[in-house]
Amino acid sequence: xxxxxxxxxxxxxxxxxxxxxxxxTRQMIEYGTNVVAGVVPGKGGQKFDDSVPIFNTVDDxxxxxxxxxxxxxxxxxxxxxxxxxxADAGVAVIVTITEGVPTMDMVTVKAxxxxxxTQMVGPNCPGVISPGRCxxxxxxxxxxxxxxxxxxxxxxxxxxxxxxxLSDLGIGQSTCIGIGGDPIIGTNFTSALKLFNADPETDAxxxxxxxxxxxxxxxxxxxxxxxxxxxxxxxxGQTAPPGRRMGHAGAIISGGEGTAAxxxxxxxxxxxxxxxxxxxxxxxxxxxxx
Amino acid sequence: xxxxxxxxxxILRKYGVAVPEGKVATSAAEAEExxxxxxxxxVVVKAQIHAGxxxxxxxxxxxxxxxxxxxxxxxxxxxxxxxxQTGPEGKxxxxxxxxxxxxxxxxxxxxxxxxxxxxxxxxxxxxxGGVEIEKVAAETPDKILKEWVDPVAGLRPAQARKLAFGLGxxxxxxxxxxxxxxxxYNAYVKTDASLAEINPLVVTKSGDVLALxxxxxxxxxxxxxxxxxxxxxxxxxxxxxxxxxxxxxLNYIKLDxxxxxxxxxxGLAMATMxxxxxxxxxxxNFLDVxxxxxxxxxxxxxxxxxxxxxxKAVLINIFGGIVRCDRVANGVIQAAxxxxxxxxxxxxxxxxxxxxxxxxxxxSGLELKVASSLEDAAxxxxxxxx
Numbered sequence: 001x002x003x004x005x006x007x008x009x010x011x012x013x014x015x016x017x018x019x020x021x022x023x024x025t026r027q028m029i030e031y032g033t034n035v036v037a038g039v040v041p042g043k044g045g046q047k048f049d050d051s052v053p054i055f056n057t058v059d060d061x062x063x064x065x066x067x068x069x070x071x072x073x074x075x076x077x078x079x080x081x082x083x084x085x086x087a088d089a090g091v092a093v094i095v096t097i098t099e100g101v102p103t104m105d106m107v108t109v110k111a112x113x114x115x116x117x118t119q120m121v122g123p124n125c126p127g128v129i130s131p132g133r134c135x136x137x138x139x140x141x142x143x144x145x146x147x148x149x150x151x152x153x154x155x156x157x158x159x160x161x162x163x164x165x166l167s168d169l170g171i172g173q174s175t176c177i178g179i180g181g182d183p184i185i186g187t188n189f190t191s192a193l194k195l196f197n198a199d200p201e202t203d204a205x206x207x208x209x210x211x212x213x214x215x216x217x218x219x220x221x222x223x224x225x226x227x228x229x230x231x232x233x234x235x236x237g238q239t240a241p242p243g244r245r246m247g248h249a250g251a252i253i254s255g256g257e258g259t260a261a262x263x264x265x266x267x268x269x270x271x272x273x274x275x276x277x278x279x280x281x282x283x284x285x286x287x288x289x290x
Numbered sequence: 291x292x293x294x295x296x297x298x299x300x301i302l303r304k305y306g307v308a309v310p311e312g313k314v315a316t317s318a319a320e321a322e323e324x325x326x327x328x329x330x331x332x333v334v335v336k337a338q339i340h341a342g343x344x345x346x347x348x349x350x351x352x353x354x355x356x357x358x359x360x361x362x363x364x365x366x367x368x369x370x371x372x373x374x375q376t377g378p379e380g381k382x383x384x385x386x387x388x389x390x391x392x393x394x395x396x397x398x399x400x401x402x403x404x405x406x407x408x409x410x411x412x413x414x415x416x417x418x419g420g421v422e423i424e425k426v427a428a429e430t431p432d433k434i435l436k437e438w439v440d441p442v443a444g445l446r447p448a449q450a451r452k453l454a455f456g457l458g459x460x461x462x463x464x465x466x467x468x469x470x471x472x473x474x475y476n477a478y479v480k481t482d483a484s485l486a487e488i489n490p491l492v493v494t495k496s497g498d499v500l501a502l503x504x505x506x507x508x509x510x511x512x513x514x515x516x517x518x519x520x521x522x523x524x525x526x527x528x529x530x531x532x533x534x535x536x537x538x539x540l541n542y543i544k545l546d547x548x549x550x551x552x553x554x555x556x557g558l559a560m561a562t563m564x565x566x567x568x569x570x571x572x573x574x575n576f577l578d579v580x581x582x583x584x585x586x587x588x589x590x591x592x593x594x595x596x597x598x599x600x601x602k603a604v605l606i607n608i609f610g611g612i613v614r615c616d617r618v619a620n621g622v623i624q625a626a627x628x629x630x631x632x633x634x635x636x637x638x639x640x641x642x643x644x645x646x647x648x649x650x651x652x653x654s655g656l657e658l659k660v661a662s663s664l665e666d667a668a669x670x671x672x673x674x675x676x
Contacts (some may be wrong), residue, residue, distance in 0.1 A: 010497025027612070041550060077375065077514055079391075102512035104482050107441045110409035130531050140611035140642060155557020157609040161664065181556060184357035184409040210557055213406040239545075239567045240576070247578045249511060250406070255424040260564075277559035277568050279665040 001014040002130035003195040003202070004093055005069060005149070006124065009134045012037040012058065012067035014074050014082045014090070016048050020097070021073035025045040031141040033134050037061035038164075058089040060126070071127070079123060080105035082192070087118040094186070095136045096122035101207050103249070106184035113186060120186025124249065126156040126178035139163075139177065146174015150196040151287060152189055153208035154181050154248065158236060158278065162206055165282025169290070174202040181210070183246030189219035195229050204230040204289055206281060207272070210256040211237035212251045220238045220266035230288040231272040234281055235260040291508045293522045294338045296387040305477035308470060308500045312389030314338065315363060322360030322389040325353065332391030332614065335362045342422075342505070343373035352391065359388055366528045371509040376567040384526060392500065397490035398429035398457055399423055401480045405438060411444070411478065413437040413471065415453045419490035441670045445475040459488040462497030481519075482512030490623070531597055538590040540579060547572025549671055550595035550633075554583050554613070562607045562664075569668035572673060574601045583608050583618045589625035596631065603634045605671040607664070610641035618648035623654045634659065638667035 012030070013081050015021040020151050024046065038048045044056030055061040058070070069085040070096065072075035072079060079098040086094050093112075101123045113120055121128055127137010141158055145167040149270050153159040159178055166173060179185055182200055189207060196202045205227075209216040216235065223231055240246050240258040242253040255263030268274045273284050293301075299309040315321035325333045333356070337349030344350050349371045353359035360606055363386045370380035397419025405412040415435045418426045426433055435456040437449045450468040459467050476487045483523065485507040492502045508519060516524070526534050535542035541556070543564075549571040553559035556578045563573035575595060579587045589607075594603055608618050618639055626635065638661040641645040651660050661667035 021368060023612075076511060098510045102482055102511065102515075103484060103509045104479060107404070107409055107411065122386070138304045138612065143641070153553060153557070155361075155561075157553075157555030157611065158557035158561050160559060160609050160611050160641065161561070183404055183406045208557070209559060214404070218407065234561070236557050239563045239573055240560055241545065243412060244543050244576075246543065246576055251507075251556060251560070255427075255578050276563055278667065279565060288514075 002133060003199050004128050005130050005134040005136055007133050008191035009069045010034055010036045010067045011063045011069045012039055013064055014039045014070060014072045018073055028135050031135040036065040036067050046156050058085045062089045072096040072098055074098055076100040078254045080109050083109050084112050087116050087239045093215050094120040095127050097138055099124040103183055107121060110184055114238060116261040122180040123270055124182045125180030128177050130175045131173050143167055147176050148201055148203040150202040150205040151176035152192040153178055153212050155208060158208055162208055169282045169286050170284055181250050188215045191223045193222055193227055206234045206285060207231055209235045209263055210251050211240050211260050216263040217266040220270040223272055224270035232285045233267045233272045233290055234275045234278050291328040291510055292340050293506055295504055296338055297522050298504040300502055301617035302477055306473040307477055309435055310389045311581055312379045312387055314385050314387050318360045318364030321388050322356045326355035328390045330390040333361055334389045334391055335382040337366050337371050338385040338387055339371055341373045341381060342377035342493045343375055347371050347373040358506045371474050372631030393495045394492045395495045396493050400488040402486045404447055411584050415457055417457055446525045447470060463493045464557040466483035466499035474567040482509045531594055533593045542594055543576040545573050545575050549572045549602050550574045552577050552579055552591045553607045554579055558609060565664055565668040569672040571672040574598055576616045583613055585621040585624045588621045589628050593623055603671050603674040605667055606637045608639050615639040615641055616643040616650060619650040626656050636661050636667055636671040
């Protein structure tokens with residue numbers, strides 16, 4: 001088993017004919033993801049790479065192909081509308097890759113999704129992968145290995161770093177979820193941990209947080225009270241200055257809140273194995289599993 | 291994006307938020323003219339820099355005549371204003387805001403921010419006007435009133451009333467305050483703000499409610515629908531190297547250390563800074579070169595990093611996922627040939643075709659150290675400082 005995506009995932013791609021959409025759809029198909037549809041308004045009836053049917057609306061795509069997941073590669077000004085279109089069509093899992101969605105748009109989107117119970121990952125994220133089963137996103141598939149450790153992260157390349165450390169030690173992954181680096185995201189650490197807690201094929205979780213917000217502290221409270229599997233954690237930005245946005249829209253220490261130190265402390269108190277160095281994530285997990 | 295107080299007030303005024311009459315001035319003579327035109331017995335001269343705490347640093351003064359306003363402005367303009375947010379070197383004052391003096395009865399605090407834990411905007415109000423909200427939150431959290439706004443309903447009149455009652459207002463002040471709150475919410479949403487802070491909000495003896503100070507930040511991601519805000523950016527307030535980097539679409543933040551770093555991805559860039567520190571060095575910057583990491587971006591990255599004279603060694607850390615490492619290696623080699631690099635360079639490439647990349651680097655004839663892991667990279671670059 002895995003969380004969010006598996007062999008039964010039938011993916012539709014919004015923005016399939018754009019530069020990013022085209023490139024990564026090909027990569028996803030190559031990895032083995034079942035891409036059943038593309039959605040591009042005005043290009044309905046065409047085919048992507050002579051094989052994947054393109055529809056004008058998500059409604060059409062879902063009705064014709066039974067798509068149950070969406071990947072969004074739509075540019076920022078139109079991303080919120082694309083997300084809500086998929087949610088409205090009843091798509092269960094939405095993965096939004098787009099970086100740069102305005103926060104006020106996400107305020108609306110979040111309320112819209114919450115009202116429908118739609119699970120979204122992102123925006124501004126690398127996506128979700130269940131190694132050997134399904135990849136929705138832009139992560140390099142080959143660094144992953146099938147296995148029993150879940151990964152949750154706000155970052156992209158830092159996640160790849162962690163995954164590679166795990167794979168190099170022969171520790172495979174059940175599912176890796178890049179939750180995204182924005183202030184408002186669909187799936188946060190706590191909701192991702194809940195999914196892994198309920199997954200009998202996940203034995204432990206690597207959690208990679210960063211400065212900004214209090215999502216890691218909320219996750220720590222959940223880990224302390226309810227999560228019953230080992231957690232290995234790293235928080236990026238121990239050396240980040242306050243008041244500065246470190247690349248990700250959500251990575252900012254404001255009003256003294258959101259520092260790496262307070263997050264590490266909360267996670268330690270919750271019983272997580274907290275790594276000071278990003279280079280020790282793999283080895284720490286190896287010890288935690290022993 | 292941050293803007294000045296006078297700019298925030300001009301924007302707020304457009305949205306019907308009450309602000310004092312006033313105008314910005316760049317010379318003593320101009321300030322005197324503005325004071326004259328205001329015609330109030332007292333005017334306030336306020337230095338316009340982005341940092342807070344201006345009053346304590348001598349950046350806010352009261353003048354009893356237009357002539358005095360001119361004199362005060364003359365002293366303020368060109369001074370290095372030091373506040374707790376500027377650092378010891380301070381910020382040079384290029385503009386002053388000259389405003390009507392008000393007959394203040396009481397000062398309050400009003401702010402709107404995003405509550406990241408639930409994705410909703412939250413109004414914060416406090417009777418402790420003029421005090422930093424972080425201080426109030428730490429010392430007397432019960433003095434902060436909060437109202438979360440449902441995006442579908444917007445700020446409901448009942449919420450505005452609750453806040454105004456909570457501040458103890460009545461009569462005209464109450465009515466004016468609820469109107470103020472609605473206008474402020476409207477301004478926040480329409481401008482894609484990321485922060486609106488009115489500290490203090492004042493109630494005058496005649497019951498008027500105005501923003502005596504105003505701080506607004508905007509969401510960088512929403513700039514595509516506010517193209518006119520680009521001109522509000524004040525490059526004098528920004529680190530010159532960061533301005534230069536932004537021209538090349540590089541995400542660079544200058545820090546105080548001596549190890550320059552160039553990384554792809556924001557999370558990995560922060561983690562790289564952290565591991566440099568753990569290895570005993572101090573990071574000189576944050577630099578995310580993004581997904582491409584081609585010759586041009588690496589070359590520009592080198593130029594920016596090396597313009598900081600404190601940099602004594604440079605670490606390149608690239609995780610090639612979709613980007614092939616051998617391509618990145620060629621980019622690094624080409625860039626290193628084009629830019630004169632006079633400090634030790636450590637390169638760590640991991641991911642797709644990493645072995646080929648290492649071989650390319652080793653055979654390049656360039657004086658660089660190739661690192662195999664994140665830890666190896668950090669210890670090599672710190673060792674190179676010695």
